[in-house]
Amino acid sequence: MAVVWEQLEQYQPTVMKMLAKSIEKGRVAHAYLFEGQRGTGKKEVSLLFAKSLFCLNRKGYQPCHECRNCRRIDSGNHPDVHVIEPDGQSIKKGQIEALQEEFSKTGVESNQKLYIVEHADKMTTNAANSLLKFLEEPHPGTTAILLTEQYHRMLSTIISRCQVLSFQPLPPTVLATYLQEQQIPPHLALLAAHVTNNREEALELSRDDWFAQARKIVLQLYEALNKSDLRALFIIQQQWIPHFQEKQQADLGLDLLLYIYKDMMYIQLGELEKVIYRDRMNDLQQWAMACSQKRIIENMSIILQAKARLNTNMNVHLLMEQLILNLKEGRAFV
Amino acid sequence: MKIVIERDALVQSVQDVMKAVSSRTTIPILTGIKIVATQQGVTLTGSDSDISIESFIPAEEEEKIIVDVVQPGSVVLQARFFSEIVKKLPQPTVEIEVQSQFLTFIRSGKAEFSLNGLDPEEYPRLPQIEEENVFKLPTDLLKNMIRQTVFAVSTSETRPILTGVNWRVENGELICTATDSHRLALRKAKIETESEQSYNVVIPGKSLNELSKILDDSNELVDIVITANQVLFKTKHLLFFSRLLDGNYPDTSRLIPTDSKTDVVVNTKEFLQVIDRASLLAREGRNNVVKLTTLQDGMIEISSISPEIGKVTEEIQSESIEGEELKISFSAKYMIDALKALDGTEIKISFTGAMRPFLLRPLHDDSMLQLILPVRTY
8 A cells, every 4th residue: 555645744853844845846856875774764765755756646745646737656666666685685886877777868758857776784894985976967957865774884975965854763662562462462562662663564564473582592591591502502593593594584583682681780880661572571670680790791782793793795604503602602512 | 439340450450559569568558459439430549658559540541441430539558468459359340339437348240349448538649740750751661761870879778879870950950870889880862842841859779670561561751740749750550759859869970980091892702701701710819809900902901819719810802992901990799780781782981090980881882881990900
């Protein structure tokens, strides 16, 4: 179903207001950079914005969602709207070159052209530099929208040529309340709300058995870590690896583990209302007592490091074993 | 939509429009062929967004009914399957019927296919033709003009505008120019037109190559319409649309020298063969360079040296040499391309010094010329 302007305005009031004004005043920038966490509605906003620009009977700044152009943007069939997605791990130079070739020609139907680059941070350096040339000398009537979840990975030369719009993440508690209204048990709702920012995705995730199982394994792993024996390594071997097979899943698993340490931190700081694993409050309080604040911070940074390594194609099994050893600082084996 | 159509006419039309359909496209709807049925006949459209081909099958031709339109309408069908299906149908008539949700039945004899169609509203809209701004050219002349210019377009994407051929319409004349900044090809022709409108557009070289393949070798007139975004070539039942290149074409008129210091007239065919032989060795070298030297009594020496391989020299008798003596080097490939493009048994080559571009044109014909930049050698 198509998203309407009002719906997105609830989540992203500032961004939507800026875009609305720029259309009303006829001052659309030649390039935008939409920056914000996963699930903050960047893609939806960019498509809605494209519809507003191309719509045949626009009311004010809102598209009609019914004319040929609106419908074709929805189905991905508009010949003057181009969406570039990473081809595998990254956006290749060839993709940007094809885009440039496309834009050296006149529009198919109108003089207006628009391109959306998803995950713009995943451009190879070559691709980014090709695009740069393109952003420097914009053709009249051409609009670029770059989407990224990792603003700091973008080339500063690209950022400086775009109007940057920051998408605010939804407060997790709001999302969790919504999930609970949808009959999701509270302990899962809160966790899902932290993992993603998108309503539909959170709902889907918390209805998935896989997610509940993942939570169980993570908690088990932590319990094993706390005891000074080798059980943690067995859990990795027998449960973690078969369960978190995809890279994305492994990333999520590490997130879940990170939240345990985060909770312990909050308990030590006395901010109990921010704790995510509330149903295990008693255990968490015990664990928090047994650990120094410095250790928790160290362990959190070890997990974050492991998350970064995951992106550089490290073997997941080795990565997890290294993580366990680091978290225990080799204490169990001396 | 429901039509009954002659299979052979349909197959021919589908084959024509298939030339524009590309298998690798980012826009899903363009994998299809659009079929529109009206009381006048059936129109098929294929496109890869750069070029679009429209083929029209009239309902009736020469007292013979080709299409029986039972119910007008339109649909988009997957090109790959549709073209294979119509080619292999058993009977000489085909019935095509579209039901709800664009489910399409294709029946011939006892065979029945059903294909899932797509919404024709999703298909890109081609520009409307305005009949008043039309100019006309005979098909064979148009093909020749394309052949004589399109080879000189640039293949590098660094300056996209040079990958196209510049078409200018002024004072009842069409001037086509192509250059890759090392050589230039220019061709002029008178056109038939009623409007005084002048145009200056750049048509992608690839599109012109495709167009050339589709046109047959008759001397029937082709209607040409230039709009803001597209150019349209219209033959009897075929419409060929191409997008244009965006941007300003460099001013090439000042590049062409008006005076000359040395004029050489040679027989085209002989000269071409001599250059071809000389380039046999040069081809292996770095940039395929041959050297031309004027000698006494109207003789010309063509030579080429590749130090690792060997060298070649050949003398050729020219028709006439006027002006200063000259030694000049140039790319054999560019010279061969240019000589092949020029018509006429004798050509005149006008040099203005060893470091300046030189001109080739047929002896008694002003409508075409080729310009080549020499290569600096020491």
